[in-house]
Amino acid sequence: DAGITQSPRHKVTETGTPVTLRCHQTENHRYMYWYRQDPGHGLRLIHYSYGVKDTDKGEVSDGYSVSRSKTEDFLLTLESATSSQTSVYFCAISEPTGTGGFFGQGTRLTVV
Amino acid sequence: GIQVEQSPPDLILQEGANSTLRCNFSDSVNNLQWFHQNPWGQLINLFYIPSGTKQNGRLSATTVATERYSLLYISSSQTTDSGVYFCAVYMFSGGYNKLIFGAGTRLAVHP
Numbered sequence: 001d002a003g004i005t006q007s008p009r010h011k012v013t014e015t016g017t018p019v020t021l022r023c024h025q026t027e028n029h030r031y032m033y034w035y036r037q038d039p040g041h042g043l044r045l046i047h048y049s050y051g052v053k054d055t056d057k058g059e060v061s062d063g064y065s066v067s068r069s070k071t072e073d074f075l076l077t078l079e080s081a082t083s084s085q086t087s088v089y090f091c092a093i094s095e096p097t098g099t100g101g102f103f104g105q106g107t108r109l110t111v112v
Numbered sequence: 113g114i115q116v117e118q119s120p121p122d123l124i125l126q127e128g129a130n131s132t133l134r135c136n137f138s139d140s141v142n143n144l145q146w147f148h149q150n151p152w153g154q155l156i157n158l159f160y161i162p163s164g165t166k167q168n169g170r171l172s173a174t175t176v177a178t179e180r181y182s183l184l185y186i187s188s189s190q191t192t193d194s195g196v197y198f199c200a201v202y203m204f205s206g207g208y209n210k211l212i213f214g215a216g217t218r219l220a221v222h223p
Contacts, residue, residue, distance in 0.1 A: 031209065
C-alpha cells in the first residue's frame with residue numbers, strides 16, 4: 001500500500017470554528033490533491049499542489065485554503081466551518097506523468 | 113472544464129454475471145485511471161490506462177483515447193466486487209495535471 005495517511009479520521013466540529021485536516025505521504029510524490037465526496041457528486045477537487053508552496057484551486061475551493069510547506073505534508077483548512085462542508089475528505093498523491101493516483105483512507109467531517 | 117461521464121449510474125448483478133462499465137470524457141487527457149471504492153470507503157487503484165487494454169484477473173480495461181472513452185469489464189462477478197467504480201482523468205491545465213473524477217457507477221453483486 002502507498003504510504004499516505006490522513007488525520008484525523010473522524011471529526012465533529014461546530015459551525016464557525018476553524019478546522020485543519022492533514023495529509024502525510026512517504027512516497028515523495030510531487031502532486032497532492034484534496035477532494036470531498038458527497039452523495040450524488042462523486043469526488044470533487046477542492047485544491048491541489050504541484051510542489052512545495054505551489055497550489056491551485058479545484059472546482060469547489062470556496063471556503064477552503066491549503067498549504068504545503070514540505071513535500072510530504074498537505075494541509076486543508078476550513079477557515080470557518082459550515083454545515084455544507086460536512087463531507088468525507090480524501091487526499092490523493094500522484095506523479096506529474098499521472099502515475100500513482102493513490103488515496104488516503106478519508107476523513108469524515110461533521111459540522112454541527 | 114472537462115466533463116467525465118460514467119454509465120450506468122447503478123448496476124445490480126447476480127454473482128457470476130459479466131458487466132461493462134463505461135467512461136466518456138469530453139476533452140483530450142494525459143492519462144486515465146479506474147478506481148474501486150469498497151463498501152468501507154477505501155479507494156483502490158485498479159488500472160492506470162491512457163490507451164490500449166490491460167487485464168488483471170477478472171478485470172480488464174480498454175481506453176480508446178482518440179474516441180474519448182474507456183471501458184471496464186468485470187467477468188464472473190463476485191460479491192466482493194460490490195462498491196462504486198470511478199473513472200478519473202488527468203487533465204493538463206495551466207501547466208499542471210489535475211485529476212478529475214466521474215460520478216461513479218454503483219455496483220451491487222448479489223449471491
